[in-house]
Amino acid sequence: MSVKILADSASDLSTKHYNEFDIEMVSLTVHLDEKEYEDGKTISPKSVYDAMREGKSPKTSQVSPQTFKTIFTSYAEANQPLIYIAFSSELSGTYQTGKMMEQEVKEKYPDAPIHVIDTKCASIGYGLVVLRAAQLAKSGAGVDEIIEMATYHAKHMEHIFTVDDLEYLYRGGRVSKTAAFVGSLLKIKPILHVDDGKLVPLEKIRGSKKLLGRIVEIMEERGTDFKNQVIGISHGDDIERAEKLAEVIKEKFNPKEIVIEMVGSAIGAHAGPGTIALFFLNDEYK
Known part of the structure; x- marks a missing residue:
């Protein structure tokens, strides 16, 4: 029986990806105007950015325990292998909830072939890990091979990104009020990355003009084997800058493919409009 891949909406993959690779998806919740929405299903990122x-x-909240329990139970009863590849545990409680429900379901179905992996990744960086796993699953690979490959890609996935306004990260508890205020005042644009699943500031750039050039330089310093790689770019409702970044990368590195997607509602609610994020491997593509 083929292995099924489950991801959550923080992977920022499109419906096309989910359909092409038969990936199952669970949604984080977005709270806006006193209503609840399912990220990736009942609210568009554009409406979040406009708001x-x-x-x-x-605001956002993690996937509910009951959602995981229902899905895991159905796969346990069918004895079908399921690998849930999760959004970074440092940015959401969704992985912990999935892990808890895996253990609960296995109390009743001890031999259930259900596996939960923490990618420590976010947005399309996380999405690229899911896609690599789903490609293998589609080609008939076994559970161990898929887990090994997903773990490798997650471990070596670089996240280099910038936000248009630090105020949004402050509201989401990601930077201090002082940093947000000083940054906005001085028109400082931060370059951040993800280290062991956490958001970490990397550099500060004065003004926007040098920003994309510096992001490409960091890519060259940290990455390798670009010709064999699928590069990911996600944006907070700024397709123009995302495509400009993609053009520079194509010209300089000639990667195998570049995937461009909008940062979804759940992550976008914290990063804000104008976010630009770049994802690539810092080791050879496998």
Whole structure:
């Protein structure tokens, strides 16, 4: 029986990807205007960004335990292998909830072939890990091979990104009020990355003009084997800059493919409009 891949909506993959590789998806929840929405299903990222531009502060919450329990139980009863590849445990409680429900379901079905992996990745960086696993699953690979490959890609996935306004990260508890205020005042644009699943500032750039050039330089310093890689770019409703970044990368590194997607509602609610994120491997593509 083929292995099924489960991801959550923080992977920022498109419906096309889910359909092409038969990936199952669970949604994080977005809270806006006193209503609850399912990320990737019942709210568009654009509507979240427009609300933020109007000064609203959307909130998010993790996937519910009951959602995982229902899915895991159905796979346990069918004895079908399922690998849930999760959003970074440092940025959401969704992985921990999935792990807890895996253990609960296995109390009743001890031999259930259910596996939960923490990628420590986010957005399309996480999405690329899911896609690699799903490609293997589609080609008939076994559980061990898929877990090994997903773990490798997650471990070596670089996240280099910038936000248009530090205020959004402050509201989400990611930077201090002082940093947000000083950054906005001085027009400082931060370059951040993800280290062991956590958001970590890397550099500060004064003004926007040098930003994309510096991001490409960091890619060259940290990455390798670009010709064999699928590079990921995600953006907070700024397709123009995302495509500009993609053009520079194509010209300089000629990668195998570049996937461009909008940062989804759940991550976008914290990063804000104007976010640009770049994802690539710092080791050879496998």
